[in-house]
Amino acid sequence: MRKRIFAAFVCLCMMMALVPSMAYANDTVYTGGLCEHHTQHDDACGYSEGTAEIPCSHEYNESCGGLTDPTACNHTHDEACGYVPATAGTPCTFVCEVCNPQDNGNPEALSDAQPEECTCETLCTGEKVNADCPVCSAEGAELDKVGVGVASMLPVTALAVDEPDMLYVGNQQVIRGTETTYWKTNDSGALERVVGANDTSNNWNVKYDPNSATLTLSWATITGSGGIESTSQDAGIYALCSSNNPVSLTIKLIGTNTITGSYGIYVDAQQGGIVGTNASLLIQNSGNDGSLEVSGSFYGIFVKSGTGNASVTIENASVDAKTTQTNSGYAGVYVHSSARATNSPQLSLAVNGGSLTTSGSASGEGIKFYVGAYVATSATTSLTVTDNAIVDARTGGISAIGVSVNPNVDIGSTGGIVFNGKSGTVYGKVELQEDLEIGEGESLTIGDGASLNTGSHEVIVNGGTLNGADKITGTVKYAPTITTQPQGVEVKENETATFTVNATGTEPLSYQWQQNMNGSGWTDITGETNATYTTGETTMDMNGTQYRCVVKNSVKEVTSDVATLTVTAIPTYTITVQTDGHGTASASSTTATAGKQITLTATSNSGYRFARWEVVLGDITITNNTFTMPAKNVTIKAIFNRKSSGGSVFFWDLKFDTNGGSKIDTVTEWEYSTIDLDEYVPEKEGYKFVGWYADEDLTKEIDEVYLTQDTTVYAKWEKIEEEVPEEPEEVEKTEETETISFLDVKENDWFYEAVSYAVENGLMSGMSEDIFAPNTPLTREMLAVVLYNVEGQPESTEANTFTDVKGDMWYTDAILWANENGIVAGYDNSAYGVGDLITREQFATILYRYAQFKGYDTTQGGMAVREFSDYENISDYARPAMAWAVNAGIMGGMDDGTLMPQGKATRAEAATMLMNFCENMVEK
Known part of the structure; x- marks a missing residue:
């Protein structure tokens, strides 16, 4: 009997200790607000005035909607606790389990008249402990001292300290006080509440238990949607901490589950003004078939701490996490400490059994550890694999940013396999769980x-x-690996062609050659089962036939590259004979094969004589009207000289052989003409012209020619001796100091010159002393600040009408000045878009408006922009600016021939476009 009395006393003490302290503050009477169904507080709705010892316990009865007095509660009644306002004809029949934990669900009875019943579904009796009851299951609880039938008065936060303050799954906030909620997912990936569901009903896909902060997914398909209050992004699952507290989310998997969104899963301990401590995510296999495919247009899995640590743990589950983003800077799994984590944050990823497969948008972004703002000291990263787990980051790899070393691999006791990019390593003693x-x-x-x-x-x-x-x-x-691929073969008609393939792999290997003739499809070549295949004598109809070899073993078969047979006939080349119009000429053949002797014939018109052959096309030498046909086409021209009017005097040619000097054209004059050679002086670099000579041996110098026949004169040269300059005194060389010294900007980077220019000219600065972050996307406010700084930070009288621009931020003055001068504009919803990543077409548009503000020529737009394959993707408002930017050399395309107008502009691209703008617009 004394034990029962003592137990009742203990229970009473527990109830009194857990009553909120505000209930005893002064003698304030809380009257609360009225609703449309009840216009005044009186006995009809159970109102009783509070006293100094007993607070006002008033709550609305059914006629007033059943809502506990909001002003007497320690929290706000909103969707987070299940409150829905009244509508016409429907009272707000809601009882808050936080304000009134004793309520037994009977809206007709007042709270002070409710029977004191335990909120546990099963009472704590005998030796039976109900794990869901915060009284029965308390550590060290003695059942014989627990007051059976006494209501639990523990505050909600005592049930799960790390429970998210907000947990969105798809389109729903799934936290409903201490209630375990059940949901189904529809075809669009949204959640629909299932009332009356339980663990054995099998009619739910999503369950959330707030007592353990556990989210169970059973064959669920979840799509991120709007409604997340603390972030502009839409996540499939979003868990947010409460201020100064950690946030922990456990996800248990049953069957195959799929999550998509801007973020697949986002566990957040720092969002805006809400700053928590640690952030952790645990993904477990609830049976033996639990798997998860999670993808985000930004990040697959994103865990960000506040002032503390960030961790992701996977236990015996198969998880595939990826980003669908093509630009760099995004990751499949992103473990992030915020800028508030200044005291040695620990970033960790552990895979204990099962597997984690990731896909990133660029190298090092399958799994990324990131220390925010680079201000944390002694940050550490760790990657743990145990129990035969596999971490597969072959697409993207693993990286750590903001710390001095890449993450170490801790294998625990049993070890596992880690693929960092294309390189995999076995750690410890591992037994495969799959091929x-x-x-x-x-x-x-x-x-x-x-x-x-x-x-x-x-x-x-x-x-x-x-x-x-x-x-x-x-x-x-x-598997068979082809080490030498068959190569295309070119042969002449009637020759044979040989194709060869070399391969390695587990023996035995078999070979089968195939051919595709005239596009008729691939067929096996009978009997050709060796590594080498030789055709019979080729014919012209075999030209273009394709060959390949199929190599296989017990593992698989592989097909070699395609090799093409080219069959050519013996080539012939054309001979074209032209004249200057004063006679006729011909060749012994109009076509010929290489090496054939060709004879030329020329017949002059009356009053003309044949003078010479000129080679117009082809590398040939004509001797005695014959030449040898080269392996190319030839064009020859016959030149005729005119006779005198009486027919007894001829024209003769004076030719100049300059012996390597500059060319002098042939001079044609009447017979018996005298030509002064002093008028013809060639040039030759490094030589002095001595004079003209009548013979090739340069023994007879002449200074004029008396024409009686075709004549050639020869130039003589004397080499100019170069003066050797005195060697200048050796001057000690001083090494040029680098203008920039960022760890992530190297001289061989394509953006090195642009970053140097931007930093040296004060257009941009690094994210820290050592980091420029060239691949980090630029935000809209960053560009406004750059232009504002270039203008010397002028004062602005513009009133702040943007809803998301606070009055004392580092970018406020820049945005207001740029908006006042028509350089930037906001969105239709009156927001500027602070924090939004700037697109390439937005960047071009802002520079275009800035150029107009400065009075520069912006009429340079043209058709060049239409040469890019995605020109039609440019937004209408941005087309004049994009045309100007491309034509003015400010913006170029991508390697694949696209402009990517909606692609996010990185800091490196921004530096390049700013440099081009200054050099092509400002400095001209």
Whole structure:
């Protein structure tokens, strides 16, 4: 009996200790607000005035909607606790479980008249402990001292300290006080509440238990949507902390589950003014078939801490996380400490059994550890794999930003496999849980002290490299790898052609050659089952036939590259004979094969004589009207000289052989003419012209020619001796100091010159002393600040009408000045778009308006922009600016021939366009 009395006393003490302190503050009477269904507080709705000892316990009865007095509660009644306002004809029949935890659900009875019943579904009796009851299940609780039938008065936060303050799944906030909620997912990936569901009903896809902060997904398909209050992004699952508290989310998987959104899963301990501590995500397999495919247009899995640590843990589940973003800077899994984490934040990713497969948008972005703002000291990163887990970051790899070293790999006791990019490593003693394939360009290394047991599975080397095969127990098979591809062959008609392929792989290997003739499709060549194939004598109808070889073994088959047979006939070339119009000329043949002798014939018209042949096309030498046909077409021209009117006097040619000097054209004059050679002086670099000579041996110098026949004169040269200049005194060279010294900007980077220019001219600065962050996207406010700084930070009288621009931010004056001068504009919803990543077409438009503000010529737009394949994707408002930017050389296209107008402009691209703008517009 004394034990029962003591137990009742303990329960009473627990109830009194948990009553909020505000209930005893002064003697204030809380009257609360009125609703449309009840216009005054009186006895009809159970109103009783509070006293100094007893607070006002008033709550609306059914006629007033059943809502506990909002002003007497320690929290706001909103959707987070299940409150829905009244509408015409429908009272707000809501009882808050936080304000009134004793309520038994009977809206007709007042709270002070409710029977004191335990909120646990099963009372704590005998030796039976109800784990859901915060009283019964409290650590160290003694059942014989628990007051059976006494209501639990523990505050909600005592149930799960790390529980998210806000948890959106798809389109729904799933936290409903201490209630476990059940939901189904529809075809659009949205959630619909299932009332009356339980763990055994099997009619739900999503369950949230706030007592353990656990979200269970059962064959769920979830799509991110609007409604997230603390972020502009739409996440499939979004968990936010409360201020100064950690946030922890456990996701249990049943069956195959899919999540999509801007962020797939986002666990957030720092959002705007809400700053928490640690952020952690745990993904578990609830059975033996739990898997998750999560993708985001920005990030697959994103975990960000506040002032503390950030961690992701996967236990015995199969998780595939990826970003669908093509621009760099995004990741499949992103473990992030915020700028508030200044005291040695720890960033960790652990995969304990199961597998994690990631895909990133660029190198190092399959899995990324990121220390925000680079202000944290002694930040650490860790990647743990245990229990035969596989971390597959072959697409994107693993990187750490903001810390001095890449993440270390801690294998725990049993080890696992980690692929960082194309390179995989076996850590510890690992037994495969599934077949493992090493693809083209990939490698797997089994290091010292490590081993790999394939068990009932296989290691398949499919074009990659396996290092440490002697440390494998079990089956390793090498797929055929073609080491030498067959090459195209060009032969002349009636010759044979040979094709060869070399391959390695697990023996035996078999070969089968195939052909595709005239596009009729691939067919096997009977009997050609060796590594080398030789055709019979070729014919012209075999020209263009394609050949390939299929190599296979017990693992798979591979097909070689296609080799094309080119059959050519013996070539012939054309001979074209032209004249100057004063006679006729011909060749012994109009076509000929290379090496054939060709004879030329020329007949002059009356009053003319044949003078010479000129070679118009072709490398030939004509001797005695004959030449040898080269392997190319030839064009020859016959030149005729005119006779005198009486027919007894001829024209003769004076030719100049300059012996390597500049060319002097042939001079044609009447017979018996005298030509002064002093008028013809050639030039030759490094030589002095001595004079003209009548013979090739340069023994008879002449200064004029008396024409009686065709004559050639020869130039003589004397080499100019170069003066050797005195060597200048050796001047000690001073090394040029680099203008920039960012760790992430190297001299061989395509953007090095632009970043140097932007920094040296005060257009941009680094994100820190050592980091420029060239691949980080630029935001709209950043560009406004750049132009504002260029203008010397002028004062602005513009009133601030933007809803998202606060009055004391680092970018406020810049945005107001730029808006006042027509350089930037906001959105239709009166927001400027602070924090929005600026697109390439927005960047061009702002520069275009700035150029107009400065009075520069912006009429340079043209058709050049239409040469890009995605020209039609440019927004209408941006087309004049994009045309001007392309034509003025400010903006160029991408390597694939596109402009990507909606692509996000990175800091490196911004520096390049600012440099081009200054050089092409300002400095002209």
